Amino acid sequence: MFVIKVIKNRFFITIAVIFLIGTMWNIYISGNNDGFITGYVVDENGTEVSQATVYLNRVGGLGLFTDSIISKTDKKGKFIFIDQELLEFDMHVEKEGYVKTEKKRFHLYFKSQNFLLPEPIVIQKENNRS
Amino acid sequence: MNKTGQRIRRNFLVHICLIIISLLMIIPIYWVIKTSLTGENIYKYPPSLVAVNPHIFNFVDVYYWIPFARYFFNSLLVSSIAVISNLVVNSMAGFALSKSFKGKRTIILIFLGAIMIPFQTTIIPAFLITKTFGLLDTHLGMAFPLLSIIICIFIFKNSFEAIPSSLSDSARIDGLPEWKMIYKIMLPLSKPAISTNIILSFLYSWNSFLWPLIIIREKMMQTLPLGLSRFFSVFEQSSGQIYAFSILVVAPVILVFLLYQKSFVRSMVAGSVKG
Numbered sequence A: 001m002f003v004i005k006v007i008k009n010r011f012f013i014t015i016a017v018i019f020l021i022g023t024m025w026n027i028y029i030s031g032n033n034d035g036f037i038t039g040y041v042v043d044e045n046g047t048e049v050s051q052a053t054v055y056l057n058r059v060g061g062l063g064l065f066t067d068s069i070i071s072k073t074d075k076k077g078k079f080i081f082i083d084q085e086l087l088e089f090d091m092h093v094e095k096e097g098y099v100k101t102e103k104k105r106f107h108l109y110f111k112s113q114n115f116l117l118p119e120p121i122v123i124q125k126e127n128n129r130s
Numbered sequence B: 001m002n003k004t005g006q007r008i009r010r011n012f013l014v015h016i017c018l019i020i021i022s023l024l025m026i027i028p029i030y031w032v033i034k035t036s037l038t039g040e041n042i043y044k045y046p047p048s049l050v051a052v053n054p055h056i057f058n059f060v061d062v063y064y065w066i067p068f069a070r071y072f073f074n075s076l077l078v079s080s081i082a083v084i085s086n087l088v089v090n091s092m093a094g095f096a097l098s099k100s101f102k103g104k105r106t107i108i109l110i111f112l113g114a115i116m117i118p119f120q121t122t123i124i125p126a127f128l129i130t131k132t133f134g135l136l137d138t139h140l141g142m143a144f145p146l147l148s149i150i151i152c153i154f155i156f157k158n159s160f161e162a163i164p165s166s167l168s169d170s171a172r173i174d175g176l177p178e179w180k181m182i183y184k185i186m187l188p189l190s191k192p193a194i195s196t197n198i199i200l201s202f203l204y205s206w207n208s209f210l211w212p213l214i215i216i217r218e219k220m221m222q223t224l225p226l227g228l229s230r231f232f233s234v235f236e237q238s239s240g241q242i243y244a245f246s247i248l249v250v251a252p253v254i255l256v257f258l259l260y261q262k263s264f265v266r267s268m269v270a271g272s273v274k275g
Helices: A002-008 A010-031 B003-038 B057-065 B068-097 B104-116 B119-132 B139-146 B150-161 B165-173 B178-189 B191-207 B210-215 B224-234 B239-273
Strands: A037-043 A053-059 A065-072 A078-081 A088-094 A104-107 A121-123
Touching: A002 A010, A010 B239, A037 A053, A037 A088, A053 A078, A065 A078, A088 A121, B003 B057, B003 B239, B057 B068, B057 B239, B068 B104, B068 B139, B068 B150, B068 B178, B068 B191, B068 B224, B068 B239, B104 B150, B119 B139, B119 B210, B139 B191, B139 B210, B150 B191, B165 B178, B178 B191, B191 B224, B191 B239, B210 B224, B224 B239
Parallel strands: A037 A121
Antiparallel strands: A037 A078, A053 A065, A053 A088, A088 A104
16 A cells, blocks of 8 residues: 555656666667767769778867778778767768768767768769769 | 626636736747757847757767766755755754744844845855865755755744644643654644745755855866856857756756645745735
8 A cells, every 4th residue: 555655656756757767778878888880881873882981080079179080891881980989970981083072970869879870971983073 | 798708808818918928938948948959059040939950969968078967966965965954954943933932032033134144245154164064075065054944944833833732732741752743743734834845945955056166176076056157168159058058957946846836835825824
């Protein structure tokens, strides 16, 4: 009877809900904080681009930039950055014979979040440049 | 037009006025929430009325740019100390003042006089006393001037005076000690007063700025209002983050008020019709 009374109490419900959300969020973070940042690079026809250089620039708290971290795409156009303790970063792609892409900014929900770019980065061939 | 029609028309106009006033009061709060979710420049003209591309990244930035969790813990601990102390000390003081004894009037006058002295004028002696106790840079030191709020003593006093004396008399005949009488009889019958004490002491301690600013030197001992002030000075260009921080500072106070509002309003109304 006492337990039911406590469970129905609005103070208990409020604290329990806050605690539950916090716990679930922390569990989610602990399972997704390896710092993997992955994505794909394709050309304007949607063909995977291998050996393209992907530049990642960390954005600091005051919008300060740091040196680039580099990764190369594999045969499937996939690139991966490991152990990146980032919250906000810029990314662009370069490859010989292709036009350098514009810097694109990404923001994560927590530091070291495993992040898959929502859409592939499209890089244009130089002779197709309009 | 008959009387009912006139009354409906009058009520309609009153409600329209009330809705307009409510909207005017809600606009600043809405604007803060909207800016915190969009990061829109507050000087943008024309301003957008709805939140365009809302996101929670400003809140994420606040959490990581400053030791937010630590500041939150400091504020919560200081407020908890103040709330518990206020409940214990004020209920005892209120119980004593609800009884008749020699010098009661003088004590009440001293208390009322103390309310009229602004805190800023007593801050140097308060600092020296806190220093003497070795409480500088501590949580207890931050809660020290708020351990008992005088206005809350009177709330307890009025509430206890409204309880029939026959109850305490019969308890005394049954051999109940005075301190147990507060705990077993007076407090369970004074829930609105308890709620008012919790809300007021939490509000005062949570929003306390000047006192922590003076006695805290250690960065990690700062409370949320101090952190907000520091945030303003360092990240003055980041309006989205500043507004997000403001919401995070205010949210617990609103939550506490919403939890206790029913009893709080009952306490205020009881005070207004008493006598």
